[in-house]
Amino acid sequence: MIAFDDLTLAYDREPAVHHLTGRIDRGSLIALVGPNGAGKTTLIRAIAGEPIASAEGGLRVDTRRIGWLPQQAEIDRAFPIDVTGFVAMGLWAKIGAFGALGRKGRAQVAEALAAVGLPGFGARPLSALSGGQMQRVLFARLMLQDAELCLLDEPFAAVDARTTEELTALLLRWQAEGRTVVAVMHDLDLVRRTFPEALLIAREKIAQGPAREVLSEANLARARLVLASDTARRRDAA
Template sequence: MTQEMNSGHAVAIAFHDLTLGYEGHPAVHHLDGEIEKGALLAICGPNGAGKSTLLKSISGALSPLSGSLSAPRRRDIAYLPQAADIDTSFPITVLDVVAMGLWTQCGPFRAISGRRLEEVRGAVSAVGLNGFEDRVISTLSGGQLQRMLFARLLIQDASVVLLDEPFAAIDANTSADLLALIARWHDEQRTVLVVSHDLDLVRDHFPQTLLLAREQVARGKTSDVLTTPNLARARSRAEAFDRGAAVCARAA
């Protein structure tokens, strides 16, 4: 079932017998494999398959229950969670939120130079928010908010980009613009991992896919992974939570 990535490429992220979960219950079970540098990988699977948990763990926000995960330092990872817990009532402008992306470079004290500020303005315009620089974020629509968060990801300039359901509740126009940014990151040899439920979108735009259902169902070329039998198998394995489950024998 496992289709390993081409060897010979530099590895960005590696899993070894990785089990992730909450309070001892696994959400992702015994995952092995490597993600090469520069990969553009979609992560698919039913609800409860462990997709978000996997991204959270790669971002450094969740420690493994067992096994190991090797990923770049946090500052080299740009992570957009599924429901970004951004407080839109805070009186702050689009430009300032996008400038937050400079945190890893400038930290708490370093001045933001004129050149960097130009980069921030460039990112705002790259996501199609020209003229919105001084708008307070409470006045933005859902799509504009997502564009703003993508501009912040641009500014983070990270070698690994993790996006969790970035196209949920986003219209076709905005999705197309954001997909163009993802393609640009791919061209720049960044490693991009995107969780998505939209299989058509994945087939059209992502060369590689990891199909997850609490464990790896398939991985490799998207057209080889998103097959009817694989998807049926993924559906049958989703969302198993047993309060009385025995201790996993493989963990011993």
């Protein structure tokens, strides 16, 4: 589904990710992990097709049906839209940005909200939602995109254990349906319990494979050391 060939992504001439080579197979459920500043969000944004200031090497994504779940901080919850209208954005590929939602579309939105535990929330404004409810709404919108490749940036940040458990079950269901799921994750215990695979980076690739093996103490220590060394080098060069 995704292939990296000596990929380097940079901002202001400083690589956020460099010389990354590898692949993510179709149907994978994989966590993208690493210390803060390791380049995880930059990498997943590049996979999603967002422009990066500078890119060298190769990045191939073998589908155009990509679903994207951003961090909550990127959502303007003061925008005057209700939950139904926001979730219905997931249907844009089918009905167009200015197409009428219709009875079928409203039914799909209602089903998606019920699936994430928010039946009857359609008329509420985004500003009235808690953090956990907003995250469920983002998952509902992603469900309607009917994507082959689902990309999620910190999908469980600032949500409680129950919400995390229920939304994690959705990721497992999507994988069982044959979708490829890539998620930026910080909760390493959750990754070990739930994700079959992990890709550990520290601006460069540290390890990839079964999550419990990748997240060994030795690999995590190496990731911290590599990132610290790279940061020190940049500071000395400045």
